[in-house]
Amino acid sequence: APRKQGEELPVLPPDITRERFNEAVAELRKEIGEANVELNDKPLVDGWYMEHPNTHDAFHILEQDDTVSSATIYPGSTEEVQTTVRWANKYLIPIYPISMGRNLGYGGAAPRIRGAMVLDLGKRMNKVLKIDPDNCSCLVEPGVSYFALYEAVQATGYPLWIDTPDLGGGSVLGNAVDRGVGYTPYGDHFGCHCGMEVVLPTGEVVRTGMGALPGKDGEDNPCWQSFQYGYGPYNDGIFTQSNFGIVTKMGFWLMPATEHTSYLITFRDEDQYPQIMQTIRPLAINKVLGNVPQLRHVIQELAVTGKPKSHFYDGEGPIPREVIRKWAKDMPCGDCSWVFYGTVYGPDDFRKGQLDIIRREFGKIEGSRLMLPEKLPQDHYLHSRVSVCSGVPVLRELDWLNWLPNGAHLFFAPIAPTSGEDVKKLFELCRKRHEEYGIDLFPTLCVASRESHVIVNLVYDRSSPASKKAAYDCLRAMISDAAAGGYGEYRTHILFADQVANTYNWGGGALMKLNETLKDALDPNGILAPGRNGIWPERYRGKGYEI
Numbered sequence: 001a002p003r004k005q006g007e008e009l010p011v012l013p014p015d016i017t018r019e020r021f022n023e024a025v026a027e028l029r030k031e032i033g034e035a036n037v038e039l040n041d042k043p044l045v046d047g048w049y050m051e052h053p054n055t056h057d058a059f060h061i062l063e064q065d066d067t068v069s070s071a072t073i074y075p076g077s078t079e080e081v082q083t084t085v086r087w088a089n090k091y092l093i094p095i096y097p098i099s100m101g102r103n104l105g106y107g108g109a110a111p112r113i114r115g116a117m118v119l120d121l122g123k124r125m126n127k128v129l130k131i132d133p134d135n136c137s138c139l140v141e142p143g144v145s146y147f148a149l150y151e152a153v154q155a156t157g158y159p160l161w162i163d164t165p166d167l168g169g170g171s172v173l174g175n176a177v178d179r180g181v182g183y184t185p186y187g188d189h190f191g192c193h194c195g196m197e198v199v200l201p202t203g204e205v206v207r208t209g210m211g212a213l214p215g216k217d218g219e220d221n222p223c224w225q226s227f228q229y230g231y232g233p234y235n236d237g238i239f240t241q242s243n244f245g246i247v248t249k250m251g252f253w254l255m256p257a258t259e260h261t262s263y264l265i266t267f268r269d270e271d272q273y274p275q276i277m278q279t280i281r282p283l284a285i286n287k288v289l290g291n292v293p294q295l296r297h298v299i300q301e302l303a304v305t306g307k308p309k310s311h312f313y314d315g316e317g318p319i320p321r322e323v324i325r326k327w328a329k330d331m332p333c334g335d336c337s338w339v340f341y342g343t344v345y346g347p348d349d350f351r352k353g354q355l356d357i358i359r360r361e362f363g364k365i366e367g368s369r370l371m372l373p374e375k376l377p378q379d380h381y382l383h384s385r386v387s388v389c390s391g392v393p394v395l396r397e398l399d400w401l402n403w404l405p406n407g408a409h410l411f412f413a414p415i416a417p418t419s420g421e422d423v424k425k426l427f428e429l430c431r432k433r434h435e436e437y438g439i440d441l442f443p444t445l446c447v448a449s450r451e452s453h454v455i456v457n458l459v460y461d462r463s464s465p466a467s468k469k470a471a472y473d474c475l476r477a478m479i480s481d482a483a484a485g486g487y488g489e490y491r492t493h494i495l496f497a498d499q500v501a502n503t504y505n506w507g508g509g510a511l512m513k514l515n516e517t518l519k520d521a522l523d524p525n526g527i528l529a530p531g532r533n534g535i536w537p538e539r540y541r542g543k544g545y546e547i
């Protein structure tokens with residue numbers, strides 16, 4: 001992999017000489033072990049999802065070595081995290097905590113500041129600390145992936161589910177801290193967490209919720225994973241999508257296993273989606289829809305086959321709608337424009353009742369068809385949804401990356417009211433910008449209930465500067481268009497964090513002022529993940545770091 005011409009490696013953090021840096025590294029190695037501080041001085045390798053790098057963003061959208069670390073630190077315990085934090089304060093070296101760093105599409109493992117040190121918690125702190133079958137809960141360290149938690153829960157033999165996002169290789173804790181979502185009724189990962197242990201940027205450890213009250217004889221509090229709030233201000237939220245602390249343990253509720261039926265409904269016409277959304281809203285709010293269902297554009301039926309775009313279309317620019325429909329016609333979904341993936345839960349008669357209502361309501365939309373898994377071939381995507389929607393982690397969604405050579409992706413993820421009119425405004429601005437930049441539009445709506453996460457997946461070719469620039473510019477334009485219409489993102493790539501944070505500017509930027517006040521109080525030296533979520537510590541503010 002190319003590195004910036006003639007640059008000495010590793011790349012240094014800001015404002016430090018190489019001599020002082022080397023001295024700092026030697027000191028930390030003495031404290032936590034030689035092998036646990038690894039310099040980033042070898043060629044960068046993008047790897048792939050299961051062998052992702054912790055040195056940079058594998059899905060680089062700028063040059064590969066733009067968001068690169070100076071080193072990776074592997075703490076083995078909460079105490080070693082504290083030691084590292086105190087050391088970082090001494091040398092004023094920025095550290096960037098990750099759990100596993102598979103946050104692909106949002107920056108991967110890359111630090112926001114070039115030359116920061118990545119604190120890779122997951123490599124050595126990867127234990128499932130507790131599974132409580134009666135309370136239906138668990139306590140995990142940062143390095144526990146969905147696959148690992150699934151295995152651990154299976155091994156207990158208790159009928160419990162975990163909740164997994166589309167891809168199962170990520171960290172359970174890391175995803176919740178970034179407020180990611182999954183697809184069982186426990187899909188709100190932060191909402192289903194219970195209790196945290198956090199190392200503050202000055203080195204103290206706190207436990208939140210009931211964890212703050214010591215159990216008998218020094219044990220963990222028996223209600224730590226039972227009651228979320230404890231007493232006093234509810235602090236957990238400030239440790240998500242922020243740079244206020246390093247989460248070293250986190251509790252989660254597990255769902256009791258239940259029977260379930262996944263289904264899909266196809267809709268004939270492209271312009272039926274506002275009506276589909278209007279149909280979904282009351283069903284979602286009334287919880288007739290049992291999980292977070294997805295409404296996907298039919299282009300995704302092509303993409304999830306894992307075949308490249310060139311298989312379907314060899315022309316220039318975005319694949320035309322007629323071409324998509326022509327292919328869809330011969331696929332199990334048939335000639336349609338939208339595909340809705342849902343799941344209902346509970347005993348037979350319960351599910352039957354729900355499905356009857358779903359059939360009746362969606363049946364009012366002309367040309368819609370409901371299909372059940374047994375009617376679809378084994379390799380159809382619905383079977384992978386059956387797994388995900390019942391808490392079984394999979395990797396199927398990776399097939400997307402075959403769409404373009406050297407495929408990588410970036411997400412545009414605004415929140416919309418679950419209303420036809422709002423979704424239409426967002427889709428229209430997306431379509432306009434995608435056409436302008438010559439990018440295929442892959443929209444998915446994840447309907448929580450009153451709001452929908454509108455997820456637009458921008459797939460680009462990592463080896464092509466033009467393809468990257470188009471995706472980058474398209475995303476910037478969409479964020480700004482959306483904000484002008486009153487819509488904001490729920491999460492974004494590290495390089496777009498400043499732009500998104502700046503759109504949440506009601507009351508003269510009152511929210512950012514509060515965040516900065518907290519940041520400066522908790523992290524006076526500004527060592528923890530400067531710039532994460534657009535929050536800059538005083539030492540970095542106004543010095544040209546914001547983009």
Ligand code: ADP
Nearest residue numbers: 098099100101102103170171174175178246247
């Ligand atoms: P995953 O492996 O689940 O995709 P990551 O480990 O990449 O997730 O975490 C996503 C983001 O959340 C990270 O880039 C980091 O900013 C933040 N994060 C993850 N784990 C922690 C943690 N334990 N403490 C503080 N922030 C974290």
